[in-house]
Amino acid sequence: MKTKTGVVNKLKSNRAFWIICVLFLAIQYFLCIHYGMKRDYLFCDEVYSYGLANSNEYTFLHPGENDEPLDNWVSGSYFSDYMNYCDEAFNYKAAYVNQERDVHPPLYYMLLHTVCRFFKEAGYSAIPGIVLNLIILAFVDIVLMYVAANLLESRWRGLAATVLWGISSVGISNCMLIRMYLLQTFEVLLFVAAHIYILKHKKKMTVPYFIMLAFTVFLGGLTHYYFYFFVAGLGLCVCIYLLSVKRVKEMFAYGFSLVAGLVCAIAVFPATIAHIFGYRGDYATKNLTGFSTRKFISYIGYVNKAYFAGLLPVILLIVIALIIVYIVSKFVIIHISLKREEHSIRYSVDVNRIDVNGKYTGTLSANALLFAAVVIADAILAFVGIQGSELVNARYIYSALPVFAIFMVWGMAKLLAVVAPVNYNVIIGVVCLILCAGSIKVNGVDWQYVTYPERKEAVEQMAGKDCIIVCHGDGKWNNIYAGINAFSVMDRCRYVYEDDLGELSDLTADCGDELYMAVINDPRFDKTEIQKDIKKIRKTTKYKNVEKTYDYAGIKIFRMTTK
Numbered sequence: 001m002k003t004k005t006g007v008v009n010k011l012k013s014n015r016a017f018w019i020i021c022v023l024f025l026a027i028q029y030f031l032c033i034h035y036g037m038k039r040d041y042l043f044c045d046e047v048y049s050y051g052l053a054n055s056n057e058y059t060f061l062h063p064g065e066n067d068e069p070l071d072n073w074v075s076g077s078y079f080s081d082y083m084n085y086c087d088e089a090f091n092y093k094a095a096y097v098n099q100e101r102d103v104h105p106p107l108y109y110m111l112l113h114t115v116c117r118f119f120k121e122a123g124y125s126a127i128p129g130i131v132l133n134l135i136i137l138a139f140v141d142i143v144l145m146y147v148a149a150n151l152l153e154s155r156w157r158g159l160a161a162t163v164l165w166g167i168s169s170v171g172i173s174n175c176m177l178i179r180m181y182l183l184q185t186f187e188v189l190l191f192v193a194a195h196i197y198i199l200k201h202k203k204k205m206t207v208p209y210f211i212m213l214a215f216t217v218f219l220g221g222l223t224h225y226y227f228y229f230f231v232a233g234l235g236l237c238v239c240i241y242l243l244s245v246k247r248v249k250e251m252f253a254y255g256f257s258l259v260a261g262l263v264c265a266i267a268v269f270p271a272t273i274a275h276i277f278g279y280r281g282d283y284a285t286k287n288l289t290g291f292s293t294r295k296f297i298s299y300i301g302y303v304n305k306a307y308f309a310g311l312l313p314v315i316l317l318i319v320i321a322l323i324i325v326y327i328v329s330k331f332v333i334i335h336i337s338l339k340r341e342e343h344s345i346r347y348s349v350d351v352n353r354i355d356v357n358g359k360y361t362g363t364l365s366a367n368a369l370l371f372a373a374v375v376i377a378d379a380i381l382a383f384v385g386i387q388g389s390e391l392v393n394a395r396y397i398y399s400a401l402p403v404f405a406i407f408m409v410w411g412m413a414k415l416l417a418v419v420a421p422v423n424y425n426v427i428i429g430v431v432c433l434i435l436c437a438g439s440i441k442v443n444g445v446d447w448q449y450v451t452y453p454e455r456k457e458a459v460e461q462m463a464g465k466d467c468i469i470v471c472h473g474d475g476k477w478n479n480i481y482a483g484i485n486a487f488s489v490m491d492r493c494r495y496v497y498e499d500d501l502g503e504l505s506d507l508t509a510d511c512g513d514e515l516y517m518a519v520i521n522d523p524r525f526d527k528t529e530i531q532k533d534i535k536k537i538r539k540t541t542k543y544k545n546v547e548k549t550y551d552y553a554g555i556k557i558f559r560m561t562t563k
Contacts, residue, residue, distance in 0.1 A: 017155060024159070025141065028166045031440075032137065032175045036130035039176065040456065041449040041553070044481035044521075046178040049129060050083035052098040053112040056091065058082060059101045062478045063471050063495045073466075073492040080123045080488040085116040100271040103278070107222040108180035124485050129178030136182050137175050140402070141166060143189040148406045150196045151371045156425045157409050164432040165405040169306040169439040173446035174398045180223050185399040187220035188230055188381065192374050192403070195234070199366055205253040213254070217261025222269060225276060226399075229384045231258055233377030241369060284388040291387065298392045299382075302443075306394070307401070307408070309438025322415040329418060331356060371410070378403040394446060449553075458550045462557070463489040467516040468504065470533060472524060473497035479521040483555035486518065501533055505541045513562045515543055521554025530556065 042050075052059065061082055063070050069078065087094075095109035112132055119128040141162060149158025165171045174182050194216050198209045220227035235258050242251035266272045304312040328334075335350040378400050385396035409428060416424035444450075467490045471478040480487070480495075487493050496504060508515060517537065519525045534546050543560035550557035 017159070020159065021145075024163050024166065028137075028141070028171070029134065031167060031172050032130075032134060035172060035176055035445045035448060036126065036134075038448060038450075039126040039130070041452040041485060042124065042126060042178070043447060043449075044479055044553075046126070046129065047083065047481040047484050048102075049109065049112060049178050050116070052102055053095050053109040054085050054087075054116055055082050055098065056086065056094050059098045061484075062480050063473075063497070064475060064478065067495075069469070069493060070495040070497075073494045075492060076488045076490040078493070079484045083484075084123055085113070085120050087117075090114065090117060096269075099269075103275050104180065104224065105222040105265070105269055105272065105275075107219065108183050111183070112178075124488055126178060130176070133175045133178070133182050136186055140182065140186045140189065143186060143193050144402050147189050147192050147196060148409070150200070151367065151374065151406055152410055152413065153367065154413075154425070157413055157428060160425070160428050160432045161402075161406045161409040163429075164307075164409065164435065165402045168405075168436045169443040169445060170398070170401050170405075172440070173306070173394065174401075176445060176447040177395055177398075179395065181395050181398040184220065184224040184227055185402060187216065187223055187227060188378075188399045189402060191216040191220060191231065191234070195238070195370060195374075199370060204247075205250045205257070210253060210257040210260070213257040214261040214264065217258050218264045218268075221262060221265030221272070224399075225272070226381065226384050226388070226396075228262070230377050230381040230399075231261075233380035234373055237373035237376055241373070283390060284384075287388050287390070288384065295386050295392055299386050299394075299397060302394050302397075303401075303404075305443035306439050307404070307435065309435055310442045311435075311438065319411070319415060322418055326415065326418045330354070374403060375407055378407075452552060455550055455552045458557075459486050459489060461549070462486055462516055464491045465514060465516050466490065466492045466508075466511045467518055467557070468494050468496045468508070469518045469520065470498055470501070470525075471495050471520055472522060473499055479554070482521040482553045483518055483557070486550065486555070486557060490516070498533060501536050502540055504537060508541060508543075515560045516549075516557055517546075517560055518555060518557045525556075534558070 051061070058066050060066055061069075061079065068074060090113070092106075092110050092113060095113050096106045099106035099109055112129060115132040115135075116122065116128045119125070119131075122128055144165065145158055145162045147158075148161035149155045152158055152161065174185060191213075194209075194212050197212070198205075202209070217231055220231065235255065239251050239255055242248070242254065300312075304310055308315055331354055333350075333352045333354060335352075337348050337350075339346045339348075382397050382400040382404075385400060389396045409432070412428045412431060413424065416427055420427055467487065469480060469483070469487065471480070478495075494507065496507065517534075519530055519533070537560065538544055538546070542562050545561045545563065546558050548556060549559045
């Protein structure tokens with residue numbers, strides 16, 4: 001009878017587990033589609049993503065790299081065609097060649113090119129990129145669930161960690177960004193999953209496991225170079241362990257598998273070497289030798305809002321209190337009893353000291369050691385993302401945050417077991433759901449550009465007009481990509497260096513009584529500098545009346561008329 005009851009309870013538990021999994025996926029995909037459909041504006045790097053994935057003619061559009069609009073008027077389609085899928089069949093050469101000239105590996109861009117094949121003429125749209133991310137997201141969920149369930153030794157806690165990442169501001173934001181970071185997130189988790197699989201099935205290296213590890217390194221290396229730091233961190237920990245237990249042959253076999261993955265990635269994409277030792281690699285390396293307190297404070301602030309709903313100080317106080325309770329419980333047993341009387345409550349406290357003298361022994365399981373190694377490697381990945389990158393932006397730590405969710409659930413399990421030893425899995429689930437809802441409420445979802453719809457009417461009014469795009473001619477990057485939403489609807493556009501505005505009268509001789517002037521997103525074009533440029537245009541051209549009609553993401557556009 002007990003056996004039958006146990007089987008029934010197990011079936012009920014399985015059914016509940018899979019129902020919750022399906023419910024989680026439904027909520028996650030609903031949120032991603034909801035926020036994805038609201039996206040009308042693309043971050044400049046997302047414009048790059050489409051252009052580098054699809055453009056056969058130009059790798060870049062900014063002056064200095066591409067001077068055609070500097071020498072001649074170009075149509076608005078010049079900008080939209082850069083983003084569009086223009087081939088009759090799949091053409092992965094475009095993504096490969098463009099990435100040789102850029103600073104990232106090509107795998108993500110090839111996948112984006114594949115999806116864009118089904119959204120021809122999409123132009124300025126987030127839909128192809130979001131569709132690709134929704135596909136990748138399914139694989140992230142599966143691998144994260146596998147990794148978390150095994151590292152936490154509980155499928156329920158594994159599900160809690162997956163939920164904590166998947167429907168929080170962190171997970172939804174990662175899915176919204178049309179860049180390689182969600183794919184990198186998948187590959188970080190896949191590399192960990194390969195280690196778990198080997199540990200579970202056969203604790204020694206064989207040829208299939210050698211290939212498995214090499215393949216995961218190969219994929220990650222063709223997506224983002226920061227992935228190699230995670231490989232190095234986890235690989236070093238594993239090698240130290242194998243060496244400490246005198247499994248030297250396996251250590252070498254394991255190390256060679258990682259090196260084989262690196263060599264294969266370089267063989268497929270030799271530009272890797274130039275990228276790593278080029279300008280981007282140089283400044284990342286220099287940054288890693290220092291420590292920026294400002295950067296770390298900024299990222300802690302982001303994690304506080306996007307994971308902890310702004311409650312991190314409160315949560316830290318609770319954690320400290322639970323740690324104190326845990327430590328005290330190891331030395332004394334405290335029993336509190338209450339008895340209600342007519343007008344008062346009588347209480348008694350029994351305190352018994354625990355005899356702690358003696359010899360204590362224990363073991364650290366292979367699973368626990370692997371978990372510790374994964375956390376160390378993840379900390380290295382986060383450090384590189386924070387310190388190595390030139391800008392402060394959450395996307396640089398996106399791939400490190402799922403493992404952090406696993407660590408958070410592990411911490412909750414350890415501490416809640418002190419005060420609720422029976423049903424703490426339920427408490428963990430409730431806490432994770434509260435944090436997810438709170439994170440979206442407090443932090444929102446990144447990459448939404450919620451105020452852009454207010455500018456769409458201004459962009460529509462520019463359609464079919466001529467526009468000069470004022471750039472600086474100092475040889476540095478001109479961010480024209482932040483304004484492609486507007487430039488692509490113009491009839492004609494032309495780049496003009498600020499120092500050449502005195503010649504604008506000749507360049508605009510065939511323009512009508514109305515002309516738009518765009519100033520690129522660059523700090524040097526402050527209000528004073530722009531006013532000087534407008535004054536010069538009024539003096540040297542027929543356009544005397546100037547009004548600002550658009551100001552978004554650093555791009556400022558002015559309508560100029562003769563009357």
